[in-house]
Amino acid sequence: MVFALALVIGGAVIVTWLTWRAANGSLARNDLAGVRTRVTMSSDEAWRIGHRAALRPTVIAGILTVLWSLASIGLAPLRNPVSVLVATAVLLGGALLSIPVAHRAVRRCNTENDASA
Template sequence: MSSDAAWRVGHRAALRPTMIAGTITVLWCSLSIVVGSLRTPISVLVATVVLVSGALLSIPVAHRAVRRAAPEEQP
């Protein structure tokens, strides 16, 4: 949030882990709908863990990308 450029760099870097987690979550949910034995609360927990993990993983990825993009702004 230090600048618009840093915001864009961070979000661009975070896009990959977020998209991967989102894709896995959608595939898992689709599989859970189709396969009757996977229609359990555990399936919901698995989807939640995957999605939240992807979101949490994107945070350090974004921070590293911003630090690499603007090393002269570091104290």
């Protein structure tokens, strides 16, 4: 269980780091990592705006995942398969939640740009 929880921690760190890089512009649009949807892939600006918005739920999910995993590693009663599933669900939930957040941010920006034009 410790190894599985350590893998989940690694996953949380990587997902958070990649989202942060995309949000600050150091990870360009690509077909491998990030919130890759038709909306966020429509332009470089949409990519950055979407990831800036997605950063908050991703960071929150990443922190909760790491804290839960560390607690599960440190406390013997929590060192079980259910803890791995909970940690994975929190991380995936944050990733899935970040998609509509990113979409709303891009659409809001597009609406504002259309209104000012």
